[in-house]
Amino acid sequence: MTMAARIGRPLITLLGLVCVWWGIARWGHVPPYLLPAPDAVGRALWRQRALLGDSALTTLTETLCGLALGVCGGAVLALLMALSPGVRRWTMPLILLSQAIPVFALAPLLVLWFGFGMASKIVMAVLVIFFPVTSAFSDGLRQTPPDWVDLARTMGASRWRLLFLVRLPAALPAMASGIRVAAAIAPIGAVVGEWVGAASGLGFLMQTANTRFETDLMFAALLVLAVMTILLWWVVDLCLTRALYWVPVQHAQ
Template identity: 75%
Template sequence: MTARRIAARTVRPLVTLAGLAALWWGVARLGGVPPYLLPAPDAVARTLWAQRGLLADAAGTTLLETVLGLGLGMLGGAALALAMTASGVVRRWMMPLVLLSQAVPVFALAPLLVLWFGFGIASKVVMAVLVIFFPITSSFFDGLRRTPPEWLDLARTMGAAPWRVLVHVRLPAALPAFGSGLRVATAIAPIGAVVGEWVGASSGLGFLMQTANTRFETDLMFAALLVLATMTVLLWWGVDRVLARLLYWVPDSVVD
């Protein structure tokens, strides 16, 4: 990547953010909106600095819940997708349950999860797992079952055992689809953690936003929201970079 492209990738987001901040400032300062409904960017910036310790502690809690949920959901979803690919019995029994899990909004399960797993980190991790389980399972399973037929024919012609076909043919072919599902899961995993914190917690960005809301500290709510958004973007970027390194054989056909 040339220096010009790197500079362009850096400048474009900054210009976009500056434009959004200017629009926000104009609406808040010139639109006559009360500060308790929409604080100005400078007020939120002052709160970010004044409450940096509180926000850092809350972000650390939410990040830990998100990473643990993402890791467990990734392992569980990948294992189930592999099991459904390897066994028709598992696929016939588990696929309806996977689809049924999406019929019940995970947000409605949050109070039950807090009741079952307590107000600690466990209920938030489980919530994050439930949010990301379906996209990882469905994308990886779809990639496994859409292996190019000619690859499978070649493997069978060479006398490869079924487990070798799965490990050496289907799995590499499905990794790009798995990467796409993992990227989606990374972007939505914080939702599960934050919703769990809204229902019952003693720390975390969701708990901080809820507490600030009851006190009409809108500037602190916006500050926590900005920290959450920044954390999610950085987490997604890190996962995307790791996947780009691991899946180096997958070409990127998008031109900047």
Template identity: 75%
Template sequence: MIGKATARGMRLLRPLVTLAGLVAVWGALARWGHVPPYMLPGPDAVARALWTQRAQLTPAALTTLEETVLGLVLGIGAGGALAIGMAVCTPLRRWVMPMVLLSQAVPVFALAPLLVLWFGFGMASKVVMAVLVIFFPVTSALGDGLRQTEPGWMDLARTMGATRWRVLVHVRLPAALPSFASGVRMATAIAPIGAVVGEWVGASSGLGFLMQTANTRFQTDLMFAALAVLAVMTVLLWWGVDRLLARALYWLPRHADVD
């Protein structure tokens, strides 16, 4: 028990020490690096902005979080459904996969103005942007997992009289869950990018909109504060999804870092 508690403490301590070191370097550059405050505010200025501007930061963070979660849910659902469809129907894969690849070849910054034009300045365009950002990782991860199912398992299931549908549900999908979980974790980490990019292009709320507004007013401390909130929100969201996946896929081994 003590060993496990010590290992958990070390895993928590390491990123905290790294973060403290980065903040110390940041503070030293801001104080003695001859950098103007409007270009690089110090950690103390950003901390003050976090407190004094909390009335702006809190609703902006909630808006971005809502857009991110909605995009994450829709993107995971759509990407998973398409991956299953392509695994079941080979002609569908031949027709659809080039379009999926093409959607990733176009930069999201180029699509953002069009999405705002089509879906408006509200939440819909940001959710669609988040879906586009995370759609490919989920589809690719689950698709790879379904294609790499152990052939012997499927042969055994067919020998026992399993239909194609039962082979998919009881053999291929369970075998692909680890790959799917990896895709979901990746999608969770990058989902806020789509929401924030959409807010930069056209929005009336959200952390991206707040950063854009602060940039035009040279409120660099507020920009850094919004960025810090976004980073913390993304880390907590990823941690929550990772815990959820670990509980859902409880039979998979999790190799703890014990060094």
């Protein structure tokens, strides 16, 4: 599929959704404070561009910090679980428990423990992405082709060499999949933390606009968040694709 087709299809879909949105807002008899028209959201986006830019920068900083810490922590824990089955038996239930508790229930505690600054939002983002990275990388380490492992052992590879020279390279594509998922959901943790308690950020701005019935500003902040998330995923995917150049990439037809 050509580059024009890969770009054109999402744009056509987006244009269709905007047309449906505009039609509902124009002829659906929906009050503007419930569903503002796209042109009203565009005016709010331009009028409050400075505020939206500052808020987006705050949320992006929290997201990137949480993404970096979550990926590093998840990778280290996956390596420890690969080295020691005991570590896996003790830590995996705790990881599953952290995912069983809704993030909305944890957010007030994190704000109480880490304050209203960035720290609580970064921790929230780490909790959201920690499981996908750890699980994907751990599965990749455990699914190394047996022939590779047998060949390395036949050649006298030690446990550490087997891990870092055979199992780790074989698990990198699985880890990349986990990082892609993490990049897509990392902003959720930051925004949820901002909803509970913050003084800036897109989540805080959306909550404030909602309480003031400034629905056009809330939609504008939501649009900025969506664009930011898509761009973040695209950059991460591009970097991973170039870093793992030997992994074949299949595009949808």
